[in-house]
Amino acid sequence: KQEVxxxxxxxxxxxxxxxxxxxxxxxxxxxxxxWFRQDPGKGLTSLLLIQSSQxxxxxxxxxxxxxxxxxxxxxxxxxSQPGDSATYLCGIYQGAQKLVFGQGTRLTxxx
Amino acid sequence: NxxxxxxxxxxxxxxxxxxxxxxxxxMNHEYMSWYxxxxxxGLRLIHYSVGAGITDQGEVPNGYNVSRSTTEDFPLRLxxxxxxxxxxxxxASSSLVGTGNTIYFGExxxxxxV
Numbered sequence: 001k002q003e004v005x006x007x008x009x010x011x012x013x014x015x016x017x018x019x020x021x022x023x024x025x026x027x028x029x030x031x032x033x034x035w036f037r038q039d040p041g042k043g044l045t046s047l048l049l050i051q052s053s054q055x056x057x058x059x060x061x062x063x064x065x066x067x068x069x070x071x072x073x074x075x076x077x078x079x080s081q082p083g084d085s086a087t088y089l090c091g092i093y094q095g096a097q098k099l100v101f102g103q104g105t106r107l108t109x110x111x
Numbered sequence: 112n113x114x115x116x117x118x119x120x121x122x123x124x125x126x127x128x129x130x131x132x133x134x135x136x137x138m139n140h141e142y143m144s145w146y147x148x149x150x151x152x153g154l155r156l157i158h159y160s161v162g163a164g165i166t167d168q169g170e171v172p173n174g175y176n177v178s179r180s181t182t183e184d185f186p187l188r189l190x191x192x193x194x195x196x197x198x199x200x201x202x203a204s205s206s207l208v209g210t211g212n213t214i215y216f217g218e219x220x221x222x223x224x225v
Contacts, residue, residue, distance in 0.1 A: 043216035043217050046215075089154070097144070097207065098144075098156055099146075099154070099156065100170075101146075101155075103151060103152065
């Protein structure tokens with residue numbers, strides 16, 4: 001059974017810092033990996049999708065990497081802003097659309 | 112374009128009552144699913160559907176029923192609510208055509224069973 005772990009559970013950093021969020025998984029036979037953002041009281045918003053054959057994806061200040069052999073993915077956020085404060089979730093696709101989620105990292109960016 | 116719409120937003124039930132959480136999407140997506148989110152547990156898949164008339168169980172299906180009579184709608188039924196079903200429920204949808212499709216989530220339904 002795939003297990004997904006995100007450490008730390010919470011992270012607080014000053015505005016402007018670069019930061020890395022971690023996601024680890026136990027079964028390297030993954031379909032795709034997706035990073036999501038969740039604001040308080042809201043649903044999930046898709047950020048970056050890394051397909052199984054890819055090693056990284058970039059969108060603006062966000063960069064996600066995937067290393068299947070070590071069972072790890074990282075989400076790098078450059079020049080953090082208070083608007084980046086949210087919970088970030090890592091999801092592993094088991095098959096085309098079924099997701100297994102980590103518990104999330106609650107990120108606070110302090111002005 | 113409304114995306115994925117869930118109703119109700121909040122609901123309080125008594126133990127043993129039944130209710131239906133509604134989910135509708137207007138993107139003509141084949142795939143729809145229900146997740147529950149509990150503190151410290153992340154989101155867990157309850158049921159999913161790959162098209163009208165086709166449903167299947169996810170990781171935590173007990174106590175829940177689903178049906179998919181149309182492409183647009185995927186209701187989740189709680190037959191006899193239990194306090195363990197107190198949670199936040201999310202509906203999601205995506206296209207199955209091609210690869211790397213974006214999955215869209217609703218805003219959630221907060222359910223409390225007392």
